[in-house]
Amino acid sequence: MSETVLVIGATGSIGRHVVSEALNQGYQVKAFARSKSRARVLPAEAEIIVGDLLDPSSIEKAVKGVEGIIFTHGNSTRKSDVRDVDYTGVANTLKAVKGKDVKIVLMTAVGTTRPGVAYAEWKRHGEQLVRASGHGYTIVRPGWLDYNNDDERQIVMLQGDTNQSGGPADGVIARDQIARVLVSSLSDKAARNKTFELSATHGVAQESLTATFATLQTDNSGEIEGILDTNIVPVESSATLFQADLASISS
DSSP states (O other): OOOEEEEETTTSTTHHHHHHHHHHTTOEEEEEESOTTGGGGSOTTSEEEEOOTTOHHHHHHHTTTOSEEEEOOOOOOOHHHIIIIIIHHHHHHHHHTTTSOOEEEEEOOTTTTOTTOHHHHHHHHHHHHHHHTOSOEEEEEEOEETOSOTTBOEEEEEOSOOOOSSSGGGOEEOHHHHHHHHHHHHHOGGGTTEEEEEEEESBOOOSOSHHHHHTSOOOOTTOSSOTTOOSOOOGGGSOHHHHHHHHHHHO
16 A cells, blocks of 8 residues: 555554554554654654644645545643644644545544533534545544453444443443554545444454444535534534634635
């Protein structure tokens, strides 16, 4: 495979797995990192791109020549951090690839649509921008990381974000499994334009994820919400920053 994928959040605990998985699946990998020192943990085969998600010029350089982008950045639950880094990173990147043929894979989290959770508002806005961008995409909402037992390797995909206890009961998943799903969704047509929650249950991992992707419903074209999502907030009632970015990216 000669396609090039940009991994944003490449030095994070999931991003590292994604870089390795993408290389294993035959992609050329650009790893977006804030510094070369942070990128020392990555395989030598990855091309390190030093940049800042809040600097549009560095993102514009990073996206040159890529066919796919996988977002794994962000680990804070503070509303301001998610707004200023997680969300803004998505917005800036989508502006940089506007009009280009680039597949987008965005990792958010289970419970993104859960009402009353301040940080989730901005993760959801990031999802909405991706759906409105016109790019082919997959949006993955992993459950609780590494709470699964060793025999829980069968991958489960659900929709509607209905598990909202705020704890591991909402689903558990290992980081390497998340990476496999994120990278596999780049090339699997059955994953195109779908939003789903990701977890694992007792059993062995599927040899292929195509059949599991195929059970999912495709998001409605032209809409910014996931196909079965509820707790809808009208755009006109959303933050003015999101409204402005949505208008810019979808126009």
